Amino acid sequence: MELHRAGGAARGQHLHGQRRHLGVALPAQRAAALHAGPARGGAGEPPGRGTGPRPRPARARPGHRRAGRPARGRPDGVHRDRRPAAHRALRARLRLRGRDRPRRLRRPEGLLQGQRADLPAGHRVDRALGARVPDVSAVPAPRRAFVVVLDACGAGAAPDAAAYGDEGADTLVHLARAAGGLRLPTLERLGLGSILPLDGVAPAGAPVAHGRLCPQGPGKDSTSGHWELMGVIAPGPAPTYPDGFPPAVLDALEGATGRPLLCNRPYDGMAALEDFGAEHLRTGALILYTSQDSVAQLAAHTDVLPEAQLYAACGAARRVMTGEHAVSRVIARPFRGAPGAFVRTDGRRDFSVAPPARSALDALCEAGVPTHAVGKTRDLFAGQGFDAAHPGATNAVALHETGRLVGELEHGMVFVNLVETDQVYGHRKDVEGFHAALQTIDAAVAGWLERLGEGDLLILTADHGCDPLADHTDHTREHVPLLATFAGHRGRRHDGALADVGASVVAWLIGRDDETLPGRSFVG
Structure with a gap:
């Protein structure tokens, strides 16, 4: 599903041209010698790209012939450019094809593209005119940032973990120990084993930026974790229901959904289907359950309530769960199959409360930077701050889209969420499945690294933990790992807050810090 701001298509055309058609100004004589075709604007030369939307074809004027139409008396289709030499020099372009494509050279630190050390910033020498002129090439080339959340891959108990019943939690360490060592060659090379000791993962000889990030606000669920990664720290804890929802909330939910409710207590999701699925099929009542997190989950068999109708019911539930009962998420959990063989579909959908403050995503949107969600990240922000949403109900789909x-x-x-290390394997304490999911991610990351360029930032992190050795099946309050590759990372160690991720993305893509957002950039 694509969500676009006004002007998004034009901006995409503009940027598409920027990446694939690069031009440099040359003196007229050198341009004529190096440029095998006519000067820009002559016959056979495509219209320039990268300077805005393509102009509409102009009507032919006397003495002017359209590109592609041979000039009279010239079988080769080339006509003479009668503009002044200086003007031709400013518009000349090199054909960047095959072996003629120039190599990228590393600039001295602190200099922008096209800037000379002996010139003021934003100026260049125009050789044809012999003067200093403003240099539009000094604007940095378009950059990209990819933030990938390996859901529930915690990296050691947070200082306040005991208050959440999670003292000693350490998801990755305990997973590695239970698996007999992790085999993750790409993450090892990036520096996962340099963050903390992990069985099977050696410290990297030349790591990327790496470290651990700690939550600053309350909570240990996907909503609070993803919010903090983008600089939104909840002002207080969201409501939880260890004894189930009170009668007033049940009455409101039954009225909003139009159906009676079963279960109403903290429950493992698959166990809820096993224990209440048959009654649900018989009566049509929805299965309502919660957990240690601030969630209300509504499950329905697709034969009883098609997914679209379940989404409508969850949307209605979201609208009545406000005020003191504003849970972080109402989650739709469709399932199918026969009793004893129920399975969830890929149709999960999260109906989240809106973030209580401006996020790094908002800062990017305000600066005109396109923002994309893969998986449930858009849902976790109630759609705020995203231009486009891409599917990712499973890791296979999310990895493909990424x-x-x-x-x-x-x-x-x-902004990507890879959900299966949490939803499929973490809560079920499936160590082998968890490890296999990480290995699939590891292989995908190797492919991404081959295609990243100098202007790209890739951040691998998490939102919370889900320790396989915990005495419960819920999330655990933990630090999260940080691996970040970008030009100039110097292999530094960075330990900080989850909000440092959003601060770094803003600094990387906009070129300056946003002082209104929390967090400390690690890309400077």
């Missing part, structure tokens, strides 16, 4: 964006995106930010 790989496609790595290959196709011209400019902007992509």
Whole structure:
């Protein structure tokens, strides 16, 4: 599903041209020698791209012939450019094809593209005119940032973990120990084993930026974790229901959904289907359950309530759960199959409360930077701050979409959630499945790295933990790992707050810090 701001299409055309058609100004004599075809604007030369939307074809004027139409008396289709030499020099372009494509050279630190050390910033020498002129090439080339959340891959108990019943939690360490060592060659090379000791993952000889990030606000669920990654710290804890929802809330939910409710207590999701699925099929009552997190989950068999109708019921439930009962998420949980063989579909949908404050996503949107969601990240922000949403109900789909964006995106930010290390394997304490999911991610990351360029930032992190050795099946209050590759990372260690991720993305894509947002950039 694509969500676009006004002007998004034009901006995409503009950026598409910028990445694929690069031009440099040359003196007229050198341009004539190097440029095999006519000067820009002559016959056979495509219209310039990268300077805005393509102009509409102009009507032919006397003495002017359209590109592609041979000039009279010239079988080769070339006509003479009668503009002044200086003007031709400013418009000349090199054909950047095959072996003629110039190599990228590393600039001295602190200099922008096209800027000379002996000139003021934003100026260049125009050789044809012999004067200093403003240099539009000094504007940095479009950059990209990819933030990928490996859901529930915690990296050690947070200082206040005991208050959440999670003292000693350490998801990755305990997973590695239970699996007999992790085999993750790409993440190892990036520096996962340099963050903390992990069985099977050695410290990297030349790591990327790496460290641990700590939550600052309350909570240990996907909503609070993803919010903090983008600089939104909840002012207080969201409501939880360890004894189930009170009668007033049940009455409101039954009135909003138009159906009676079953279960109404903290419950493992698959166990809820096993224990209440048959009654649900018989009566049509929805299965309502919660957890240690601030959630209200509504499950329905697709034969009883098609997914679209379940989404409508959850949307109605979201609208009545406000005020003191404003849970972080109402989650639709469709399932199918026969009793004893129920399975969830890929149709999960999260109906979240809106973030209580401005986020790094909002800052990017305000600056005109395109923002993309893959998986449930859009839902966790109630759609705020995103231009486009891409599917990712499973890791396979999310990894495919992320790989496609790595290959196709011209400019902007992509915020990805890889859900299965939490939803499928974390809560079920499936160590082998958890490890296998990480190995699939590891292989995908290797492919992305081959296609990243100098203007790209890739951040791998998490939102919370889900320790396989915990005495419960819920999330755990933990630090999260940080691996970040970008030009100039110097392999530094960075330990900080989750909000540092959003601060870094803003600094990378906009070129300056946003003092109104929390967090400390690690890309400066």
